[in-house]
Amino acid sequence: MQDVGTALLAGSITGSYEGVAMLDHIILGCDDLDCGIALVEEHTGIGAAIGGVHPGRGTRNALLSLGERQYLEIVAPDPEQSSVRQFVGITRMTVPRLVGWATRQDDLDRLAQILREARVPFDGPRPGSRARPDGRVLNWRTLDLADTCQGLLPFFIEWDPAAAHPGSDAPPGCRLQQFALVSSDPDGVSRILRRIGIDVPVECGEHAQLRVRITGPKGDLEIRS
Numbered sequence: 168m169q170d171v172g173t174a175l176l177a178g179s180i181t182g183s184y185e186g187v188a189m190l191d192h193i194i195l196g197c198d199d200l201d202c203g204i205a206l207v208e209e210h211t212g213i214g215a216a217i218g219g220v221h222p223g224r225g226t227r228n229a230l231l232s233l234g235e236r237q238y239l240e241i242v243a244p245d246p247e248q249s250s251v252r253q254f255v256g257i258t259r260m261t262v263p264r265l266v267g268w269a270t271r272q273d274d275l276d277r278l279a280q281i282l283r284e285a286r287v288p289f290d291g292p293r294p295g296s297r298a299r300p301d302g303r304v305l306n307w308r309t310l311d312l313a314d315t316c317q318g319l320l321p322f323f324i325e326w327d328p329a330a331a332h333p334g335s336d337a338p339p340g341c342r343l344q345q346f347a348l349v350s351s352d353p354d355g356v357s358r359i360l361r362r363i364g365i366d367v368p369v370e371c372g373e374h375a376q377l378r379v380r381i382t383g384p385k386g387d388l389e390i391r392s
Contacts, residue, residue: 189271192238196257196266200243211383213340219297225251230337238334265377265392268321275325288313317375319348345380
């Protein structure tokens with residue numbers, strides 16, 4: 168079975184991502200949720216709101232809107248759960264940093280079929296949910312590529328169409344000023360992204376890295392993976 172980069176660059180996946188690969192959210196990992204919220208508010212002037220707990224995954228989050236249907240998710244261990252099973256590295260973080268990003272899809276079953284036919288390994292679609300502070304349950308499905316090009320490629324999310332998007336009622340006031348990927352092979356990563364309908368700048372650098380700049384009423388926050 169070929170890796171995702173080989174399959175995409177070989178043209179195994181064709182014309183099924185038009186208009187659906189939209190940057191949905193960026194994930195900032197930290198070992199303490201209050202510290203993550205404080206860091207963002209210190210630089211931007213906007214405090215993220217508690218989102219809820221991820222049952223069985225060992226994490227909880229806080230959210231900050233970055234504009235229409237986009238948001239920053241701050242993820243940290245949930246002290247009420249025994250272990251972290253998602254983004255396990257956050258328990259060892261001394262400084263908050265980016266741990267991933269997601270693109271919004273309108274049909275994950277179709278995406279899974281295309282990847283399966285192209286022999287690109289993936290996991291999903293898998294259901295997810297969390298209870299919001301107001302008691303409503305938010306549902307979604309995700310699909311993860313087995314090979315993410317050292318963490319540069321996103322995972323894919325399909326929201327329950329009956330529910331409001333998390334970015335719609337998260338605290339407003341911030342905007343995503345810059346989102347870029349860094350790779351030792353920027354041309355190769357750019358070609359892969361274009362194959363899945365994603366237009367994100369890829370810069371040349373020694374190590375794979377995500378770079379984000381968020382601007383708010385107080386100033387800018389620059390964060391990296």
